[in-house]
Amino acid sequence: NAGVTQTPKFRVLxxxxxxxxLCAQDMNHEYMYWYRQDPGMGLRLIHYSVGEGTTAKGExxxxxxxxxxxxxxxxxxxxxxxxxxxxxxxxASSRGGLSSYEQYFGPGTRLTVT
Amino acid sequence: xxKVTQAQTEISVVEKEDVTLDCxxxxxxxxxxxxxxKQPPSGELVFLIRRNSFDEQNEISGxxxxxxxxxxxxxxxxxxxxQVVDSAVYFCALTTAYNTDKLIFGTGTxxxxxx
Numbered sequence: 001n002a003g004v005t006q007t008p009k010f011r012v013l014x015x016x017x018x019x020x021x022l023c024a025q026d027m028n029h030e031y032m033y034w035y036r037q038d039p040g041m042g043l044r045l046i047h048y049s050v051g052e053g054t055t056a057k058g059e060x061x062x063x064x065x066x067x068x069x070x071x072x073x074x075x076x077x078x079x080x081x082x083x084x085x086x087x088x089x090x091x092a093s094s095r096g097g098l099s100s101y102e103q104y105f106g107p108g109t110r111l112t113v114t
Numbered sequence: 115x116x117k118v119t120q121a122q123t124e125i126s127v128v129e130k131e132d133v134t135l136d137c138x139x140x141x142x143x144x145x146x147x148x149x150x151x152k153q154p155p156s157g158e159l160v161f162l163i164r165r166n167s168f169d170e171q172n173e174i175s176g177x178x179x180x181x182x183x184x185x186x187x188x189x190x191x192x193x194x195x196x197q198v199v200d201s202a203v204y205f206c207a208l209t210t211a212y213n214t215d216k217l218i219f220g221t222g223t224x225x226x227x228x229x
Contacts, residue, residue, distance in 0.1 A: 040221055042219040042222050043205065048216070097215060098216075099147055099166070105158055107157055107158045
């Protein structure tokens with residue numbers, strides 16, 4: 001049981017390049033989330049999904065897009081990377097709403113944009 | 115507005131000391147849920163506890179205990195007889211019944227336990 005996995009673990013991009021981060025979970029969870037973690041700012045929600053085919057904006061969605069074509073996968077895309085997007089990105093999943101279920105987190109992806 | 119404040123940026127203790135991590139929250143909702151997560155040096159966040167606003171009983175789990183006080187809007191976390199393996203960043207977080215899809219995190223407290 002792998003839980004939540006993220007690909008890749010590290011990436012360096014040049015300004016203007018694009019990339020996709022992949023999150024996969026094998027727990028049959030309905031909800032999936034993408035966060036970014038920056039020093040001194042905790043985790044901030046970028047986008048989330050409450051089920052296959054759905055997505056919604058979080059606290060800091062600008063510059064990112066997401067897709068949830070399959071229940072087990074949640075993709076985070078950066079169309080034109082900027083240095084401000086240098087961060088550690090975490091994916092999480094939960095069985096349902098947070099009033100009843102906790103989130104399980106992936107190991108993170110460290111992204112540097114130069 | 116909802117907000118979580120962890121005023122302690124970093125705490126250093128020597129092994130076997132007790133340590134308390136503070137968490138103060140703000141919400142106008144009467145039904146809400148509070149969480150603590152641990153982020154060890156490996157990076158992955160680990161769930162520790164969830165508490166709803168109607169349950170003010172303190173909770174103890176081994177060396178960990180949590181003190182929830184609605185009167186002061188606080189949900190503090192105490193580690194008794196700390197160990198080196200407790201070294202991590204600890205996050206407090208909040209969600210409300212009206213928006214349980216989203217978790218609002220505090221900025222975290224880095225705990226260093228020295229042998």
